[in-house]
Amino acid sequence: MLKGFQDIATSLSNRFVDQWKREGKQVVGFTCSYVPEEIISAAGLLPFRMRGIGATSTSIADTYFGPVICSFPKCILQLAGEGAYDFLDGVILTPGCDSIRRLDECWRKAVEDSRGTFPGFHVYYGVPHKVTQYSLEWFVEETKILLESIEEYFGITVASEDLRDAIRVFNRSRTLLKRLEELRSREHVPITGADATAVIISANAMPRDLYNRILEDLIDELDQSKDGIHGRKRLLLSGSANDDIDLVRLIESSGGMVVADTLCFGSRSYSDLAEEDGDPLLSIAKRYLSHTMCPRMFGYYKQRLAFMKERIQQANVQGVILQNIRFCDMHGSENSLFERDLEAMGIPCLRIEREYGPLVEEGRIKMRIDAFMEGLNAG
């Protein structure tokens, strides 16, 4: 079962997507955890969170993006330019951060010159950066526009009941993933951080109801497993987007065990449920606008710190790895605030700056993680 998740996590597309396409159904990509998958799913489309995994260079991306841009959107653009995203029928782009939002124009321009395609359906979905009554109203409207444009382009009508069903399915996922998180908090950890990361990432890369069924089985299996791993230093991974299980493997190869995270490809993606009663659009908008926050939501540092502390306590974390992709000033600068505040509480932290996924400089990162682990083990 884990092998299946590992396969999904280590490649861009997967057999579930292939199967979906063979059935004549369509896939809509999105770039950020602030895009409500329920909307896409309710329309009978497969929501697929875009990643840069498998890119081996950024030659195409560098033609459009400037030199001081995060390598995550660059890798996505590279893959798009190489045609690896041709399976997408639509794409939803957001101002998740300044690097990722420029993917919009860079991608559009790149297809004028190279062989990749830009999906016929594309929306720039404006997510506000603050949580207030008026920003929520704005966001509800924005989400309604998104839904209408999906309906119009794909020739589908989405009923309120479809949205409610989708909410239930996604809430089920979140509840299950929460359960997985609890299992990881046990003294004997039944699953490595790398595998858990693969499981979480898979949620955004396959049909959700199917995912829920497999996940349920996995959780039962893990729940009953007697021989968990223990005695290794328990770590929390935080910071920039990471969908690269090799980074987690690299960390764990130094002797630690990643038992928790606060990543958008991790616990932030399942942290809060959408209300199942009432107006489904409002409920979806509320969940996505105010769910556990990315630093793109400015002025909410204390809430994020509280969320991190909660994870640390729940999972008995002994050390925190605060990483940021180079040029990610939001996570990079906030990481130093976390470091200041967590170390004051006696929790050792390691701050690292890295490149995204395939471009990660293993030796340099490994050296620092080793040294950090040596310190943790000595302490």
Place this chain on the structure above:
Amino acid sequence: MRKEYREYHFDRMVQSIIHFASLSYDGTHKEGFGMFRYAPRFRDAIQTILMTGEPGVLLLKMIDTYLIEILTAHENGKKVALCTFNFSPGVLKPLDVVPICLEPVTTLGVAMWLRGLGEYLNYCCEVGFTETSCSAQRGALGAYLAGLGVRPDFVLCNSIGVCDTNATAFNFAAEYLELPFYQLNAPPTLVDERARTYHRHDFRGLISFVEEQTGKNLDCDLLREVIVETDKQDEIMCEIEDLMRLTPSPVPGIFNLFMYSAKYIYGGSRVATEIMESMLKVSKHNAAQGRAGTTSGKEEARAFSVYVDHYSAQLRPWAWFDEKNISHLGCMMNGFWPVHAPYATGDLKEGTYTMDPTNEETMLDSLADQMSRMPMVKQIRGPYDDPHQWLTDTVASIKTYKPTFCLYTGTIGCRNTWGSIKILARDTEKMGIPTLILFGDAFDHRITSWESMRDRIDEFLTVRRILE
């Protein structure tokens, strides 16, 4: 940060330089310029400003007044707000708050100091900024974080949804200094009713926040003064901009810098209007004589910067343009979009603001509209080719001012413009405007020195046959 740097307050040092520079013109011309021999470190920048005559003197006096206002705010019972540059300061006057406009203060430091603000830039990294963060904030902010300046009472940010690295810096400052924080947030669209409503709510939230911080209410009479004055100074600014359309442009290139400096620091105040009036006078005089605004009176090329100017070289870029007889026609930082703007034609009028003094609500709406159209806040909030965004505005400026070439310089912190400049440059090239993208940092000469950048521009002007 080196020990020596901790000995002096940054804002006090900048103020004393500007203060004495502004006095130098009060004597005879000979006395004034004779003195520069004894100030080799500040000479270039100050001379470049004072060469313009009255407008330059007024500008220095204005900055001096402004810095004194910051330095004495607490003594005078006023609260101090740490603000983004693109935060129209007019609204703070009726709230009795003095703004530290962070980026303009950084600019003063990098423009005046021979060796730039490296120590302060680095200090931000020492306390936790990424090295890739924007230098425009890090420069002066390093000093404020180190306690080497007036301690702000709260933080006001107008770049959220516009520039992450900027917003991050203000957010960090608020956390680090434990200050209350209010953010204005720009949605990706501008002129639709939804965006307008959003901005107006957001702006009223700002007023309530500041009132809460100061314990004082918005003074409606002062607000009206600001509204009327803003309109008046915008009109003059636009008249100058209108003159820039002439060939040769009778407007000295550095006036663009003066215009946006005045707007950022004293928008809505009489003192900024006076500078505008003085600049208009000089420009009109040149126009009447058919002279270019350059020292020689000749114009051999026309430059437009699609983003910011280059500040980290003691204003030598302006001196160099002048020497080369190139009319510098401003940059995105001049794009305020008042209703009188010469570039706001046809459908683009929709993207402008008007100042309506009818009642409190109309006045607040006017300021909210103005705030949402400040440079950068307007142009880089959404996809670069959406209506009223970077491309439209660049094209509008090109059509209005007819530059013979375009330049891009930014900072290494600028994800947003570096994310789409290559595409934008492609578009301007297609319009027949040679466009040069320069790798450098407007506030940090340690990235690329002005000399290297100058050589690149020079080479470009030759290779592209812009200067024969």
Place this chain on the structure above:
Amino acid sequence: MIVAGCDVGSLTSKALLLNDRKVLSCAIQRSVSRPEDSARRVMDQALAEASLSCDDISYVITTGYGRACIPFANDEISEITCHSRGALWLMPGIRMIIDIGGQDCKAIKLDQNGRIIKFTTNDKCAAGTGRFLEVMATVLGLSLEDLGELSSHSRNPLDLAAACTVWAQTEVIHHLNNGRPIEDIAAAVNLAMAKRVAMIANSLGMEKSACISGGVAKNSGVVAYLEKQLGVKLKKPPRVDPQAVGALGAAVIAHERVQKSREIPRPAAAEESTVQGGIESS
């Protein structure tokens, strides 16, 4: 009991042999493409200098970038730990170590018991590392030593855009073309380097009792500027080459390991196999 520490860096490899508290030999060589070859060569040199063979070595610890793939190592330890141990061994009571190697620069802060409190390294860029100086020295046509020495003659260090090695190179060429005195350019290079390193060290909070190690410690120009930037006199490692502090630390840990294993009686065979597994003769 003789132990060895071997530091396989990206630009140079270092090996150091220790007998109790005495340094028997220390070798430094340019790294070659395969870390295992670098390690073997530098170990061979150290052994030859001490007239020893592999069989004489009880325990080897490797460190540095290439440490993981060295077949003769008994264990591998990160260079952060090794540098701090080496520095402490040479300079007891030291609280801050600044090490500038070929491709990275690190600052390590220790508590009063010599335990690592915090460390940091430079970003992935070559600016602020030995590589930066090498590139600049080549452009200036100087040796690394001259680069350091020359800058002390400068009366007017230039300003250098040095946030990036590639761009700094252009700047240096620019200054050369303009006929600026070479000592002023050399000083600018060293000063720019010192400023970047100071930023890294300051981010940990500088300590009074600090030392500098790594190849760049041999550049008197950088050290002098760095001291000025930090406002602290930097100790230089006594008795061993500053480049070999990491290898020394690895050897010190190896020494402790062997001593510890001797305190606890172990089955002779197991002990034997560890020793035997140490180094194979080539």
